[in-house]
Amino acid sequence: MSNLNIKINKENSYDAIVIGSGMSGGWAAKELCEKGLKTLVLEKGRMVNHIEDYPTMMQEHWDMPHRGGLSFEDQQKHHIQIRSGFVGESVKHFFTNDIDNPYQEKQRFDWIRGNHVGGRTLTWGKHVYRWSDLDFEANAKEGIGIDWPIRYKDLAPWYSYVEKFVGVSGEKLGLDHLPDGEFLPPIELNCLEKHFRQEVAKKFNGRPVTTGRVAHLTEPQPQHLALGRGKCQNRNRCSRGCPYGAYFSSNSATLPAANNTGNFAIRPNSIVHSIIYDEKTQRATGVRVIDSETKEEIIFKAKIIFSCASTLATTQILMNSKSNRFPNGMGNDSGELGHNLMDHHYRTGAMGSHDGFEDQYYKGRKPTGLFIPRFVNLDAASKNPNFVRGYDYQGAGGGRSNWGRGVSGEGVGAAFKESLFKPGGWGMTLMGFGEVLPYHENKVSLDPEKTDKWGIPQLIFDAGLKENEMKMREQIRIDAAEMLEKAGFKDVKTFDNAGSLGVGVHEMGTARMGRDPKTSVLNGNNQIHAVPNVFVTDGACMTSSSCVNPSITYMALTARAVDFAVSELNRKNL
Known part of the structure; x- marks a missing residue:
């Protein structure tokens, strides 16, 4: 794999600039190039x-x-990042230095970041689920927030387009509220998970148990092999960077594809201060950058700009992009910039042990567990009167305990040590994953006084879970325990570690899409309403949060927006 091109042209002028190289930034770069x-x-x-x-x-x-x-020393350097539980010695280099990148908290918010080429595509969970009109229509039907300016039919072909390139393993279920995609062979459930699936099917209606749909190559296609990507080896060391390119990342897929065109250049260590606005043309003309190593200020010019810095970094940039026309931040005519901050809430559910299957085991460390799609508030029959929206179960599953059980076990001597070489009993965890509503009061703003060491105003977080989410979490635990018990598990216990927003690492909103410039920042093509050559396609654009992972939706939105932007550029409308 050849290195990415870092040669900048002498004029600092390009057809397009992409801010950020992560999930949406990599896709914007690939499509534009x-x-x-x-x-x-x-x-x-x-x-x-x-x-x-x-x-x-x-x-x-x-x-x-x-x-x-x-x-x-590393604990001090990552004092925010370690609150998530994700950061250890094997991955610390892919998580942000919190001392150099401070922010303020009126309410705790775990802002988990990866400031490097590829961003969090190197450490993401890789679950990919299409949204449906159940998600895109919910705000309008329930009178919450504002209506999405798009529907599933607008994204369906783009979902297919990006899934084929990404490589998504999964099982088709035929559910309207969780549309099937372009799937490679699924990652197999183990024997206990298959048993659980059978028992749930017998005792519950409308609760299919499947394997997680994940961006892992189980059967690489020619376009994957052409980029040097190979088959998943079931090592489950994904967040260290995959040498096989088996899971999708910007580094293994979109950025190399962009690099191969000859139209690509990347400049690391480039902190975007603001986007520059021309009041005469009513367009953005470029981007003001601070070199993180030299602190030199540099201006890069372009005809179109895609801000894909991640939800909160994009909003921080837009807020800091002030002018006579936009005294409160670029595109902030509605006053909604920074508001409606969402995430997913999780880390609640139930666990239990199961007798039997002592003669069975599994090979490797598969990178996904089981998945139970949303089954609450789908229709009148499944309506729960205590809360709106819903949840699924993901991120866990069944397995056998290993030698680690001896850490706190009672025992000593050779016989005890010998026993730890044999697999322990079977157990299963069900963990819920729930939607957070777009509350206007959940917000970020710029600190008027405090900056980081490069002079960028710090963000102030003021957002948290509310009654709807807490009532949903209670039902998640009830349902998880009931499914385990009816499937024959024993010693079933529930758990709840609500934590704070941010730990879901799916921050969304703060520059939402909408139909009306008076209530939204972006239109249905991800353009800033009043600055049509600036597009936002990362999580900042989201108008609601669904209960499934958003990354494949970011990718589809980005590919769709680039297609529109280039078409408009060719028509000389930008």
């Missing part, structure tokens, strides 16, 4: 090239100085 536009990607953090910059990809814990733990 493949459509013939000379494109510059601006990345806040350091360069990460596929494979060569994955230092722990093949290491065992005993190869690391702290056996996978963090030193005191």
Whole structure:
């Protein structure tokens, strides 16, 4: 794999600029370059090239100085990131330095970031589920927030387009509220998960149990192989960077595809201060950048700009892009910029143990567990009067305990040690994943006084879970325990670790799409209403949050928006 092009042209002028190199930024770069536009990607953090910059990809814990733990110095450096539980010695280099990137909290918000080329595509959970009109129509039907300016039919062909390139393994279910996609062979459930599926099918209506739909290559296609991507090896060390390119990331897929066109350049260590607005043309003319190493200010010019810096970074940039026309931030005529911040709430459910299957085991460490699609508030028959919207179960499943059970077990001597070489009993965890509503009062704003070391105003977070989410969490636990008990599990216990917003790492909203410039920042093509050559296609654009992971929707929205933008550019409308 050749390194990404970092040569900047002498004029600092391009057809298109993409801010951010993560999930949506990688897709914007690929699509713009493949459509013939000379494109510059601006990345806040350091360069990460596929494979060569994955230092722990093949290491065992005993190869690391702290056996996978963090030193005191690293704990201080990542004092926000470690609140999530995601950060250890094997992945610390893919999580942000919190000392250099501070923010303020009126309510706790775990802002989990990866400031480097590829962003969080190197550490994401890889679950990919299409949204349906149940999601796109919910706000309008319930009178919550504002209506989406698009429907499923607008995204359906784009879902198919991006899924084929990404490579999504999954099982077709034929559900209207969870549309099927372009799937590679699914990752198989283990014996206990299959047993659970059979028992749930017998005792509950409308609760299909399937394997997680994930961006892993189970059967690579020619376009994947052409990029050097290979089959998933079931190592489940994905967040270290996959040397096989088996899971989708910007580094293994979209950025190399963009690089192959000859129209691509990327500039790491480039902190975007603001987008520059021309009051005469009523268009953006470029981007003001601060070099993170030299603190030099540089201006890059372009005909169109895609802000894909991630939800909150994009909103921070737009808020800081002030002018006579936009004294409160670019595109903020509605006053909605920074508001309606969402995430997903999870880490609640139930667990239990199961007798039997002692003669069966499984091979490898598969990178996904089981998935139970939403079954609440789909129609009148499934309506729950205590809350609106719904939840699914994902991110966990069944397995056998291993030698680690001896850490807190009673025992000593050779016989005890020998027993730990044999697999322990079977158990299962069901963890719910629920929707957060777009509350106007859940917001971020710029601190008028405090900046980071590059002079960028810090964000102030003021957002939290509310009554609807808490009542939903209660039902998640009830349903999880009931399913386990009726499937024959014993010692069933519920758990609830609500934490704060942000830990779902699916922050959405703050620059939402809508039909009316008076109530939204973006239109149905992801354009800023009043600045038509600026597009936002990361999570900031979202108008509601659904209860399924948003990444494949970001990708589809980005590909669709680029197609529109290039068409408008060719018509000289931008």
